[in-house]
Amino acid sequence: MTELQKVSEETMRFMRGKYLVDEIGDNKNTLRFRRGGKTILTIYVHKDHYVFLLIFGKAEREKFEVVRNEFSPKIQQAYDDATTFHDGKWVHITVSDLETLEIVKPLIIYKKKPNRKPFPKEQAVYASCGHRCDLCVHYTGGTISENFRKELKERLIRVYANGIGDGGYWGDDMKLCDGCHTGGLDKNFNCGSLKCATINGVGQCQKCNKYPCEKSHNFYAGLKPEIHTNTILADDVTWAILPYVPKQYGN
Secondary structure: OOHHHHHHHHHHHHHHHHOOOEEEEOOOOEEEEEEOOEEEEEEEEOOOOEEEEEEEOHHHHHHHHHHHHHOOHHHHHHHHHOEEEOOEEEEEEEEOOHHHHHHHHHHHHHHOOOOOOOOOOOOOOEOOOOOEHHHOOOEOOOOOOHHHHHHHHHHHHHHOOOOOOOOOOOOOOOOOEOOHHHOOOOOOOOOHHHHHHHHOOOOOHHHOOOOOOOOOOOOOOOOOOOOOOOOEOHHHHHHHOHHHOOOOOOO
């Protein structure tokens, strides 16, 4: 994985973990994180770097001037170099490595306080790979209702519209599962996560010193863990993506 790919994945993990926002893309080179008609962050995608844009209104600028020394010199310089338009000061920051991303994160949080509440775990049911069974469209145990399953199907198809959602995978012949104790979704024990756990001598992925890894959370293809330029609604991120992100809704 390249440094830019690491930046991409960590950016999405950070934004989705901290904020309940719509991801608005133009299918070209721009992704905006919006909520209630306001944009928190805009990302311009380039071949070898990203450009993060945060717009600070008058009141935000006055507050920032008071605490500016709490931010890195690079952030202060980007702020000083920014142009002020009628709707605010447009702060552009080029991000191509994790070090720069880490110094940008506090500025994003300063711009907008995180608004994603922790997901309730009181009735959580975990698979051997760490996935939340009780949030899975295939799970038959617990209190999952058919109405909830129908809603999940709709969300999954919207997010992962890559062919598998149009056929039997989530259709009337969709496979159902009552948990890993009966062999999981694949009764022939072809689950890559469980196979890997067995090879490494552990009963559950979470007990492996390599966890989390790609094999432990690879249930859905096209998980969209990287910066993208299409549109995904905030609630679809909550129900169709985050349950399959390591350490997001899991342990």
